[in-house]
Amino acid sequence: MEEVLYAVGDGIAVAKRNVIKIRRVPGILVSVLISPILMVLLFAYVFGSSIDIPGGTYREFLISGIFAMTVTFGATFTGAGLADDMQKGIIDRFRSLPMSRSAVVFGRTASDVVYNVASLAIMAATGLAVGWRIHDGIGPALAGFGLLLVFSYALSWVMAYVALLVPSVEVIGNVSFMVIFPLTFIANTFVPAANLPTPLRIFAEWNPVSAVTQAVRELFGNIPPGTPEPGVWPLQNAAIYTLAWAAIIIAVFAPLAVRRYTRVGVRK
């Protein structure tokens, strides 16, 4: 038990360092501040002006999709940050300290929750400015944000593992483009899944990104009235399906990442 408390303390010390860096590194600050604003404005005005959804505004439909997409891409930040650390001398320091072996990865994924909270707050403010509204009260809305954070936290562990396998910021960038990009677009993020061609529709219906988007849309009260009930289980039980994915991802990738960290050799 004492060891667990120490491990948590170590994780907090590492997370604190990462959070300080969010404020100090100009590139990170831009991506945490500017890119969420850009995302909301671009999608809201470019697509939001030209697509109509029966019974509601497309802009409201869209916001949850943008939130889901942005926090999914946020996992890239975990990978890039960890890959960067692994290439630098600081990792030798960490490895020579009597700290918990899991602290570097736990600290990293924890600090990225802070990063995602900041992104979401900025996106929500921008969303409110362009006409997005919460319709079912603050409680469900907070639950929606919580679900987005849990989902992105789980994905952070996947990217942490990738970064430990291939500690290269460039590779992380490529992986995120080739995997996360299709994952966030072949989904109900920007268009209702029902409208997609069959193979894509099936993928989209089972895609966890669709589930988190659907769940958040419901919690924000952004489902246009008259929208038909989704025809598949994952979208009918979107919150549960999302949490199940998050639990499985963490259960698989957290031990893998921690084990990988303890085994990875020092830079030559």
Next chain:
Amino acid sequence: MTLTIEARGLTKRYGDVVALNGIDLAVEEGTVLGLLGPNGAGKTTVVSILTTLIEPDEGTATVAGVDVLTSPGDVRRRIGLSGQYAAVDEHLTGFENLDMIGRLYRMGRRRSRDRARDLLDRFSLADAADRPVRTYSGGMRRRLDLAGALVAEPQVLFLDEPTTGLDPRSRVGLWSAIEELVARGTTVLLTTQYMEEADHLADDIVVIDHGGQIARGTADDLKATVGGGRIEVTVPSEALAVDAARVLDTLSAGDVHIEGRSVTAPISGGADALGEALVALKEAEIDLQDVGFRRPTLDDVFLSLTGHTSDPTNDTTIEDRPARMVEGVR
């Protein structure tokens, strides 16, 4: 005598490459061992094994009486490591770096802060304490890195090329900081490729090359193995250098080396021998542009042990010269 660091038969392979080939080390409490060798000799691998960063393929080691293989966590509590690449975070301030390390040694908030301020004072970094490390000079970063290794007042300190890339002034500053630590009883294992550094700081020196030990002893022992002093002459042409080398070889106590227009010959017998050598060169009608006599340096030791100098950028060995010139000396 207590051995604070003891290693036997350390061996490490990376695929077909043998990084370490059976290194033995013994460092007494409160002394400095200099691990000397060129780039790629295996110095960092030794430090990485002893600081529990990697495991050896064969061999055993204890640090402060604790086995590095079976109790790496206990070893980490007793050591400090300052690496070849300053292991500090650029975007954190000096204070934040040291405070974080203190927290990771589980010293608690209060003690970590006090210790950080204390060390920043001691390493003349107090004025820069609250600036991001990114704004520090190379010498300041190394001092901060060394301070980082000292946060938990370790019994044993590992310094992996602590002054590589530093300007001479910063180097001397870091040396005095290390000397102060040793005076307080810290045991130090220091790797370096600078002979001068090992000479200055180390009580005992182990010379390694290609993963194997090639010599060990005090700086004086090692110098004694290569003879008393060195006479160095510079002549007007490379052809004359060969002639001068031939003359000096008859008087020399060891191998004569030619480098461009300079010839270095180990001689025993001090100033008398120097006089003899000068007379002999004059009789051979060889003009001298410059003459010098010096005590042997560890560079000479390295050259005589390995056939190349320790400085990789200046790796002109007698083997690299045209065979004719080497023959000419014999």
